[in-house]
Amino acid sequence: MTATDAGDRFAAARAVADAVLFEGYVLYPYRASAAKNRLRWQFGVLAPPGWGEASGEHSFQRTEVLMEPRRGAVLHAELRFLHARRRRVQRALPGGGFADTGELELADRVLTAWDEGVEERVTIEVPVTELAAGHTADFTVAGREESEDVHEYGRLVGRLVHTREPLHGRVTLTAAELPGPYAALRLTAAVDNTARTAPAADADRTAALPRALISAHLMLGLDAGRFLSLTDPPEWARAAAGSCGNVRSWPVLAGRDGGADVVLASPIILEDHPAVAPESPGALYDALEIDEILTLRTATLTDREKREARGTDPRAAAVVDLADSMPPEVLERLHGAVRSLREVTGPGTPSGEADLLGEPGTPWWDPGGDRTVDPDTDRVLVAGREVGAGSRVVLRPGLRRTDAQDLFLHGRGALVEAVLHDVDGGVHLAVTVDGDPGADIRREQGRFLYFQPDEISPLEDA
Structure with missing residues (x-):
């Protein structure tokens, strides 16, 4: 070469x-x-x-x-x-x-x-x-x-x-x-x-x-x-x-x-x-x-x-x-970019699918726009056990894909607050960490820590 x-x-x-x-x-x-x-x-x-x-x-x-x-x-x-x-x-x-x-x-x-x-x-x-x-x-x-x-x-x-x-x-x-x-x-x-x-x-x-x-x-x-x-x-x-x-x-x-x-x-x-994002001007x-x-x-x-x-x-x-x-026009490009789109169902949905739709006008990315998911009741199978809101888990952050600060939580107990599905089909567990004095504030504001199913080990449900 x-x-x-x-x-x-x-x-x-x-x-x-x-x-x-x-x-x-x-x-x-x-x-x-x-x-x-x-x-x-x-x-x-x-x-x-x-x-x-x-x-x-x-x-x-x-x-x-x-x-x-x-x-x-x-x-x-x-x-x-x-x-x-x-x-x-x-x-x-x-x-x-x-x-x-x-x-x-x-x-x-x-x-x-x-x-x-x-x-x-x-x-x-x-x-x-x-x-x-x-x-x-x-x-x-x-x-x-x-x-x-x-x-x-x-x-x-x-x-x-x-x-x-x-x-x-x-x-x-x-x-x-x-x-x-x-x-x-x-x-x-x-x-x-x-x-x-x-x-x-x-x-x-x-x-x-x-x-x-x-x-x-x-x-x-x-x-x-x-x-x-x-x-x-x-x-x-x-x-x-x-x-x-x-x-x-x-x-x-x-x-x-x-x-x-x-x-x-x-x-x-x-x-x-x-x-590098193509929108970046320099x-x-x-x-x-x-x-x-x-x-x-x-x-x-x-x-x-x-x-x-x-x-x-x-x-x-x-x-x-x-x-x-x-x-x-260059500055405008920095305001946001859509990397991919998926089909959004709406009026005229084939029979049998209408019951999956949320309220009319709900954004496609809002969990309320899809009745097939519910963060409060959904469960995910981890190590042969169902895990969902209220489950007790131990955190095992992945070494190559997690935030560096999450590594300090390795081995800590946590409570699952919700099971979330992203637009790419991924599953994420929202958790609060045991002993966190701000856990109640996090719940009130909906601000949690997020881990993937293979980054936790289930314990007995609360």
Whole structure:
């Protein structure tokens, strides 16, 4: 496969990876002075070894996935991360030379000190047959210092000094056959920060970031063959998938058009075949979940705030310009989108179906619009026992699909309040947790925690 083919293969994954790469890069209101931008880059930070272990920062990540390569297959890997480029602001002195300053105010922007993120890539191609012996790729990113003069109305008023520290790292790829009759392999990909110098163990995070691999994630592709989903593997591979050990990495299928030839190993939790919403007008660095409100809020910034945002970072400047120039029809698209439709029954329903309809005019998504479901009386079979409103259960949240905070509820007792059916045919149990002092308020407001049937174990009914 040519380099161009490899790039096309990763195109869909790279669009999602960009959101991961810049997750929390510069949060609204997109100014260096904002409190939320004082502690940046929360995901995928591979710090220099020997620093930060006590504070929760680590120097490596490991990905394990299952794959079924065809004869002659080549594995393509692309490691992407941000390299912190520290920016100092200097003011031009009347007699010549420059002096550091807290900020440099210009007519169109306010320049301040800031850590910019420069994207770095490491690409690897290796025949799958060579992975049994292991393949190691060491890489170095050179450090440098650059300066950029700042002019206003044709006059030199200052300069920006950009400094990057050298980075050193290693990618190790190995593959081992799975036991049994299936021609499948377990692929292990490890990424290590191998910095040759590191800040003191008690140095703060700001001192360590210039030598860290920031927002590190890995894309893996096969030119012949496929990867297996760890979330929904075939039955024969379920045990092997469950034994895959992923450390600070969450691998999901990410091939084009739902293909299984690409895996994105992300530092944040994703689902198989993640995609950027087509309505999104651009990167807003807030997880792509609240584009409309972020755009509206950005448009309400004062002129001074917009100038500071434009001077904080070129990406922040692009966000401000996007909000200022967005046509009404583009903004309207952010207000909501229908991903799929199903037939809605109405007048003229064939005989025998009319008794299933709810009250006339009831929305199709309202439980009252379908007499075949009733959250208060419906029951679902779990481990051979019927569970419904009033049932006592023990919570067993699924490790790969639940909210991270739900994991703290593992093993806790709960009371089922309702059995709900979503529009896709899924079943969800609304519960209140034993010992929750706000349980009565939750019932009054109809705000519950929700788990799927295979995430609970039934106890005796209340």
